[in-house]
Amino acid sequence: MIWIPVVALALVLGVFILQYNKLIGMRQLVRNGWADVDVYLKRRADLVPQIAEAVRGYASHERALLEAVATARNQAIASGSNLALRAPAESDLTTGLARIVMLKEAYPELKASENFLGLQNDLRETEKLIASARQYYNACVRDLNTAIEAFPSNLVAGVAGVRPQEFFELDDAVEREAPKV
Numbered sequence: 001m002i003w004i005p006v007v008a009l010a011l012v013l014g015v016f017i018l019q020y021n022k023l024i025g026m027r028q029l030v031r032n033g034w035a036d037v038d039v040y041l042k043r044r045a046d047l048v049p050q051i052a053e054a055v056r057g058y059a060s061h062e063r064a065l066l067e068a069v070a071t072a073r074n075q076a077i078a079s080g081s082n083l084a085l086r087a088p089a090e091s092d093l094t095t096g097l098a099r100i101v102m103l104k105e106a107y108p109e110l111k112a113s114e115n116f117l118g119l120q121n122d123l124r125e126t127e128k129l130i131a132s133a134r135q136y137y138n139a140c141v142r143d144l145n146t147a148i149e150a151f152p153s154n155l156v157a158g159v160a161g162v163r164p165q166e167f168f169e170l171d172d173a174v175e176r177e178a179p180k181v
Contacts, residue, residue, distance in 0.1 A: 033137030069096035
């Protein structure tokens, strides 16, 4: 008869260990997903000065737009991993970059610039990478947050210190007006 409580305790401990490892693995996926998003956002931020310089040569009187994009870039970089600050800063940067890319319609010589076209292609590719990485990150966050709320992993999450994570969401208006590059 003594073996029944021992088996029950072993079963509970086994479930706890499995749930703990699952949650820690999911938390690592979220961290990895964010690292990927961050790499591509940095890549885009590194393109901004080059794009601004290419535009400045052809559309020097667009100074206010170029300064606004530079400010948005700096705010995005300064916000680091704080999603509450990063998402709006990235939205502003996306909007500014879309406006810069649209300048090519007003400046035919800019449209013909090989340097600008190359940067435009780099930006297009980077935007695709950001969208893909953001989608993966948000899927990992969704899975982790679901596991944290579901039984029995919700009991383990509290003990293990695993907390819900924020989704990386941009402003809806920006989503609808993604840069057409």
